[in-house]
Amino acid sequence: MFDTMTLTKITAALCGALLIFLMGSWVAETVYHGGGGHGHHAEVVYPPEAEGTDDAIAEEETVDFAEILAAADVSKGEKVFKKCSACHKLGEGENGTGPALYGVVGRAASASDGFAYSGAFAEVGTWTPEALQAFLEAPKKYAPGTKMAFNGLKKIQDRANVIAYIDSLDD
Ligand code: HEC
Numbered sequence: 001m002f003d004t005m006t007l008t009k010i011t012a013a014l015c016g017a018l019l020i021f022l023m024g025s026w027v028a029e030t031v032y033h034g035g036g037g038h039g040h041h042a043e044v045v046y047p048p049e050a051e052g053t054d055d056a057i058a059e060e061e062t063v064d065f066a067e068i069l070a071a072a073d074v075s076k077g078e079k080v081f082k083k084c085s086a087c088h089k090l091g092e093g094e095n096g097t098g099p100a101l102y103g104v105v106g107r108a109a110s111a112s113d114g115f116a117y118s119g120a121f122a123e124v125g126t127w128t129p130e131a132l133q134a135f136l137e138a139p140k141k142y143a144p145g146t147k148m149a150f151n152g153l154k155k156i157q158d159r160a161n162v163i164a165y166i167d168s169l170d171d
Pocket of ligand 1: 080081083084085086087088097098099100101104108109110111112116117118119120121127132136145146147148149150153162
């Protein structure tokens with residue numbers, strides 16, 4: 001009985017200490033980041049730094065994709081393409097539910113003869129590997145209004161592999 005009580009007290013003391021610690025850091029953070037006037041002041045002082053960080057991140061992502069693409073696995077890409085093959089064919093000029101993808105890497109968007117495009121790629125220009133990987137990650141977000149009913153490939157590795165596979169067919 002005594003032992004249980006002691007244990008309970010120790011547990012309660014530890015929980016209390018943790019709570020105080022958490023509240024302490026919460027208060028510290030609120031004071032540091034919060035308080036309208038101070039927050040605004042901080043914004044005025046720091047924007048150049050924030051912008052530099054954003055640029056650095058964007059640049060890093062671009063470099064990363066080029067690297068991943070350079071090391072992409074064409075045979076794995078062939079397997080990924082099974083997700084596309086319900087709608088896309090790879091023969092030259094062969095349209096299905098989706099436009100022919102033969103030679104699409106480096107091709108102008110909406111350029112497969114005889115396919116009735118939605119017009120959603122009007123601003124894409126050319127399907128560079130970078131544009132393709134962004135489109136394939138989230139088709140409807142990248143090209144709002146597209147009639148490509150596909151949710152996207154979440155893994156950057158899958159996108160790189162499938163792009164490498166498609167690109168390997170037209171050389
Ligand atoms: C459910 C059918 C469907 C699936 C699955 C699908 N697509 Fe599409 N795709 C389309 C349609 C339809 C279009 C034309 C969209 C438009 O005009 O808005 C299209 C367009 C494209 C384009 C643009 C081509 C051009 O000529 O501009 C590319 C690239 C593409 N798809 C790649 C893929 C890849 C890669 C996959 C698999 C990872 C895939 N699609 C899966 C139906 C599909």
